[in-house]
Amino acid sequence: MKKSLLGKTLAELEVVVKDLGMPAFTAKQIADWLYKKTISSIDDMQNISLQNREKLGEKFVAGFSNHTQVQASVDGTKKYLFAAQIKKFVEAAYIPEKTRATLCVSSQVGCKMGCLFCMTGKQGFQGNLSAGEIVNQILSLPEREKLTNIVYMGMGEPLDNTEEVLKSLEILTAPWGLAMSPRRITVSTIGILPGMTEFLEKSECHLAISLHTPFEEERKKLMPIQNIFPIKDIIENLKKYDWSKQRRVSMEYIMFKGLNDTEKHVRELSRLLSGIKCRLNLIKFHPIPDTPLLGSEPEVMEYFRDALSARGITSTIRRSRGEDIYAACGMLSTKSLTESKEQDF
């Protein structure tokens, strides 16, 4: 099978052209065609000689692929389904707002992390996306020209696929790539400490942590990762990092009725997060099938936000978008996975 050029960094393209005996500058030309002009075929790379295009075409394809399905909400939010590998699918959600348009991309097919509240977690893990498959969600988006922000909050745990995610971030931010500002990109993690450390070292993009409760025992029941990388260690590490250069860390907090929405949680959150400049995003929970969890009432969310803000933690309630098509992240792709078979264990 031919390999994709899409997803290769400039350094990797330089190796490709060298191996094929082409001039070194061809690598930059290919990057231009892939990431700036988004051509669909190697044949369209007009400033590369026909002979060299043929050489490239013998081993590679451009690697773009269009979405296979789309669901549109009345509020303009759209959920796209992209094919990844064989018979596997991932979702990308396009969220237009007044002053910006955000794309929420996936980094894995399924996920290994098994968070109790997550539909993708229920799907198990089918594989890592390559940098090309991640970048394709952005470049093949019909609304691509309107995009202002990208968040890695779709299917999968980005920092369980650190190598490919970092490559995709390089492509999105490098001058030879999409040249986006890293301040327009946020990578969200449940707190995989080694991956997070590497990400903070090697990238300039914003970070979001899925916090969901400040209490260790409670978090263990929601998120198995807590057994391995406790949230207090994650926060301690974040406190050591220099956040003064416009790079941001934010906390994601899905609100579960009666579980993590009490006064006790406000107090513990302000203790845990003291000394770290961050925003807390409060998120409405959309129940998934067979879940024992319920979402907090809107007035409880408002009370929680105000109580946190009074303690100096900037908190906002994230506006729910695409509720009519919401059906939880991972639902669309899970339906498309009917052929997946029972694992032997």
Added chain:
Amino acid sequence: MIKKIIISNTEIAGSVYVLSFKRDFEFLPGQVIGISNHLQEAPRLYSIASGNTEDVIRILYDIKEGGQLTPWLAKRKANDSIFITNASGNFISEMNEDACWIASGTGIAPFASMFFSGNYNNKLLIHGGKFLESFYFGNEFREKLGKNYVRCCTRETGDGVFEGRLTHYLKEKDDLNPAHKYYLCGSAEMVVETRDILLLKGISFGNIVGEIYF
């Protein structure tokens, strides 16, 4: 990371090994250590499978084809060296608490550590494996746990062994006590599917703790 000299590295079933080295640190049964082949290489995590008063630390691992560490690790011999990190983690089941331990494959390791540390009273251990040889430390478990040690085998049949996945065993079981704690360890698929079954059977999510070998 600290350098350790391997005492033994034995294949106990097809592509499954037990590696040991001298214990010179404290740990809580259920904790993990990181193992690496080089100081520069990112360590992989492994549950300690030995008791906390034994002279050695044992690790139970299987070879992941194409993996960075395990194919290399399987070739190590006594007196070769590896690098390890400190023990860490919170997958802890209290001594004497009423609990059901559920594991698939090498996910048995943390329960083996708890067991070899003397924590086996009031425990039901359910282990899923593909073959009869997949029930690592089976003799020791059977001796102390008796009928509270359940083996579920998907590809072979054997005396006293449940035929099929551990999830099928749990679906058929109608005496799960909602007041007990349930500890799950192994692949994401096993942990997620088992947790769903337990929830459907009326176990509160507050009594379910999972550790996933991601």
